[in-house]
Amino acid sequence: MTVIVVGGGNAGMCAALSAREAGASVLVIERGPFHMRGGNSRHTRDIRHAHDRPDQYLTGVYDCDEFADDLRKVGGGISNPALARLLVDESAALPEWMARRGVQWQSPLQGTLQLGRTNRFLLGGGKAMLNAYYRRAEELGISVQYETTVDRVVIEEGGFKSVIVSSPGGEEEIPADAVVLAAGGFEANLEWLSRYWGEAAFNYHVRGTQYNDGMVLASLVEQGASSVGDPQSFHAVAIDARSPRFDGGIATRLDSIPFGIVVNRDAVRFHDEGEDLWPKRYAAWGGLIAGQPGQVAYSIFDSLAIGHFMPALYPAFEAASVSELAVMLQLDPARLEETLATFNCACRPGNTLDLAALDGNGTQAITPPKTNWAVPLTHPPLFAFPLHVGVTFTYWGLAVDEKARVLGPAGEPLNNVYAAGEIMSGNILERGYLAGMGLTVGSVFGRIAGTEAGSALRNPVSKRASKSEAVSPTSPAERS
Numbered sequence: 001m002t003v004i005v006v007g008g009g010n011a012g013m014c015a016a017l018s019a020r021e022a023g024a025s026v027l028v029i030e031r032g033p034f035h036m037r038g039g040n041s042r043h044t045r046d047i048r049h050a051h052d053r054p055d056q057y058l059t060g061v062y063d064c065d066e067f068a069d070d071l072r073k074v075g076g077g078i079s080n081p082a083l084a085r086l087l088v089d090e091s092a093a094l095p096e097w098m099a100r101r102g103v104q105w106q107s108p109l110q111g112t113l114q115l116g117r118t119n120r121f122l123l124g125g126g127k128a129m130l131n132a133y134y135r136r137a138e139e140l141g142i143s144v145q146y147e148t149t150v151d152r153v154v155i156e157e158g159g160f161k162s163v164i165v166s167s168p169g170g171e172e173e174i175p176a177d178a179v180v181l182a183a184g185g186f187e188a189n190l191e192w193l194s195r196y197w198g199e200a201a202f203n204y205h206v207r208g209t210q211y212n213d214g215m216v217l218a219s220l221v222e223q224g225a226s227s228v229g230d231p232q233s234f235h236a237v238a239i240d241a242r243s244p245r246f247d248g249g250i251a252t253r254l255d256s257i258p259f260g261i262v263v264n265r266d267a268v269r270f271h272d273e274g275e276d277l278w279p280k281r282y283a284a285w286g287g288l289i290a291g292q293p294g295q296v297a298y299s300i301f302d303s304l305a306i307g308h309f310m311p312a313l314y315p316a317f318e319a320a321s322v323s324e325l326a327v328m329l330q331l332d333p334a335r336l337e338e339t340l341a342t343f344n345c346a347c348r349p350g351n352t353l354d355l356a357a358l359d360g361n362g363t364q365a366i367t368p369p370k371t372n373w374a375v376p377l378t379h380p381p382l383f384a385f386p387l388h389v390g391v392t393f394t395y396w397g398l399a400v401d402e403k404a405r406v407l408g409p410a411g412e413p414l415n416n417v418y419a420a421g422e423i424m425s426g427n428i429l430e431r432g433y434l435a436g437m438g439l440t441v442g443s444v445f446g447r448i449a450g451t452e453a454g455s456a457l458r459n460p461v462s463k464r465a466s467k468s469e470a471v472s473p474t475s476p477a478e479r480s
Contacts, residue, residue, distance in 0.1 A: 011421025014446025022454025040208035048436030102132030159415025186214025229426020236286020239390030260301030274372035
């Protein structure tokens, strides 16, 4: 009894470990080479999960109801509320499950994101987490095939038959009893993105792996699998315009936006920089910049902001005056002078500046407003970062049920075809994002998909491991 897992990132490895612990033989097919294994998960650093008490790694309580409410508020629409609630409820079990497989934690980071209460940080980041999972996979006898592309997932008579793959050794067809699809979305396929965003898509940068081109997703949809989500919607953030086109990761993201103003290439503001706390709003800025001329913008702040946000990978432009800064950024000096003067005059701070909360220090009589943290930029020198669109992942993907089974054209589950991670994230959110949610989706549905795939091969009616541990066929220690 064999399960193939397509994709060796967080979702795929959670599925592979769970399927093996449920009794199946497992083959992981990873498109990247050994040193790049793990896809986008290599760049992660924290996971959002529900918890009813603080501990040495969390500063407060974040219960299931608050988590679910945050999802509703940030998404502007949840595709499947039942699956969203399943995600929230199951997230509470993740820290123990992950720790039992070698993942280690660290104290919360300080900075703009204010995540110490809601998110648990990975010691060593996503690369260390993946290394722990791969070590555990080797202990359990899970096979991994690197530098292998799944060109087609073969579905016959409503169920999985095989995968057709290509690798340096040639093309082959690999049959198995079940498959878990964890190959990500199509964010690295700029041509595909251009179908919805036009030529602007070719100005986008992709924060993660170049291998997420949607080939596996397209293969399933072409064969009648149901899709879910908005094909135009993606999770994108503001990144430094000097970043590489692919695989810049989390280090290229910029968190300076709430501490000043953001202007486009016409030197005018276009959105409220203080709209909400940064963990709920930072992902909105990728889409906002995508709608600007040339898909470029500039984050401008003064010396008072220094030290209040996460350090940037590239140094900021620095100038003694507005006109000098405008020349550096190739903006109209007079227009930038006018924009900054208008903003400064509109600032009406009435409360103590509180960078960790919505402090109500807003502007008056300007459009767009800045509703929080509006302080005049009058403390030289001035600084600026050039911003581009950094796409993290796409939301349009495969429709699944509560057992992570991929649904067919009439909404019926396909036999022994499962999905986890970015390829099915559209079931949870149609748009918007909460920091740390990518790992949550991949971990929860990876566990579900792997356990279901592994146990369904032995039992016609299987019970999914929920908050309890799945039993490993080889390691009695894992049963506790």
